[in-house]
Amino acid sequence: MTTDTTTKSAAPGATPGEAVLDARGVTMRFGGLTAVRNVDLTVNSGEIVGLIGPNGAGKTTFFNCLTGLYIPTEGEVRYKGTVLPSQSFKVTAAGVARTFQNIRLFSNMTVLENVLVGRHTRTKEGLWSALLRGPGFKKAEKESEERAMELLEFIGLAAKRDHLARNLPYGEQRKLEIARALASEPGLLLLDEPTAGMNPQETRATEELVFAIRDMGIAVLVIEHDMRFIFNLCDRVAVLVQGEKLVEGDSATVQGDERVVAAYLGEPYEDAPGQAEVTEVEAAEAQADAAPRKETDR
Numbered sequence: 001m002t003t004d005t006t007t008k009s010a011a012p013g014a015t016p017g018e019a020v021l022d023a024r025g026v027t028m029r030f031g032g033l034t035a036v037r038n039v040d041l042t043v044n045s046g047e048i049v050g051l052i053g054p055n056g057a058g059k060t061t062f063f064n065c066l067t068g069l070y071i072p073t074e075g076e077v078r079y080k081g082t083v084l085p086s087q088s089f090k091v092t093a094a095g096v097a098r099t100f101q102n103i104r105l106f107s108n109m110t111v112l113e114n115v116l117v118g119r120h121t122r123t124k125e126g127l128w129s130a131l132l133r134g135p136g137f138k139k140a141e142k143e144s145e146e147r148a149m150e151l152l153e154f155i156g157l158a159a160k161r162d163h164l165a166r167n168l169p170y171g172e173q174r175k176l177e178i179a180r181a182l183a184s185e186p187g188l189l190l191l192d193e194p195t196a197g198m199n200p201q202e203t204r205a206t207e208e209l210v211f212a213i214r215d216m217g218i219a220v221l222v223i224e225h226d227m228r229f230i231f232n233l234c235d236r237v238a239v240l241v242q243g244e245k246l247v248e249g250d251s252a253t254v255q256g257d258e259r260v261v262a263a264y265l266g267e268p269y270e271d272a273p274g275q276a277e278v279t280e281v282e283a284a285e286a287q288a289d290a291a292p293r294k295e296t297d298r
């Protein structure tokens with residue numbers, strides 16, 4: 001594989017407690033369907049924030065708006081005070097990394113190579129330098145490999161550095177995705193259902209891993225359906241229902257909120273959308289399903 005180079009830093013670090021992510025009024029429409037409506041969300045440095053909601057609530061769409069996969073129809077997303085660019089590789093270079101709901105590894109590359117790929121936004125050697133493999137390139141390549149190995153040690157996959165990604169058990173593939181995201185040296189990590197398909201033991205290990213990532217100084221925003229995982233892990237939890245933020249608060253507040261229970265059980269709650277709005281959304285969804293979808297992770 002080609003790579004690399006000298007480490008470049010992302011945006012300067014946020015002061016403890018300052019907003020790392022500040023999303024304001026984010027709205028995403030697909031034709032007549034409003035998948036995300038006027039959502040505000042902040043993630044402060046040192047925080048782990050959870051984003052929950054029933055299926056189809058707009059969680060992944062919101063993530064896609066934060067990471068440049070979608071350009072929000074309305075609203076603004078700032079990372080450490082600066083408006084994020086609208087292309088995903090620039091968002092990663094700015095300091096926001098993510099994993100996907102469906103694992104997206106380079107399955108025919110080794111574990112180490114997958115992590116090295118994640119470092120490309122932090123390297124600055126040009127094409128000629130890489131082709132000529134001069135001393136600058138070799139030094140940078142060595143540094144990059146050392147950093148990749150540190151990350152593999154951190155997530156517990158160093159012994160499998162030369163295994164093909166596709167031969168790893170499912171839980172380890174998910175860990176490798178996290179290591180690859182960390183390789184871009186982010187200040188904010190977005191995890192989309194990191195424990196999907198994991199057994200309880202793997203889920204507990206992932207919980208520990210996310211705490212360790214937070215302790216490294218990386219703020220975390222996580223989508224997850226596993227409520228025990230979310231409520232153990234998160235300093236704050238926001239609940240999306242039908243594209244809107246219904247509630248936000250600490251775990252106890254959210255768990256005790258009857259509107260959240262109602263949203264999950266499908267029961268009506270005060271100010272719930274009326275039947276006319278529900279019918280409108282269903283019609284728009286049917287129309288969106290019939291239309292060709294953009295080639296993204298959904």
Ligand SMILES: Nc1ncnc2c1ncn2[C@@H]1O[C@H](COP(=O)(O)OP(=O)(O)OP(=O)(O)O)[C@@H](O)[C@H]1O
Nearest residue numbers: 030035054055056057058059060061288293294298
């Ligand atoms: N590219 C797209 N084009 C049209 N509609 C879309 C697109 N992506 C998502 N949607 C619609 O937007 C709504 C929100 O979907 P989204 O995947 O963001 O929800 P989610 O909360 O992540 O769901 P889940 O928990 O099932 O993953 C759904 O009605 C979905 O069908």
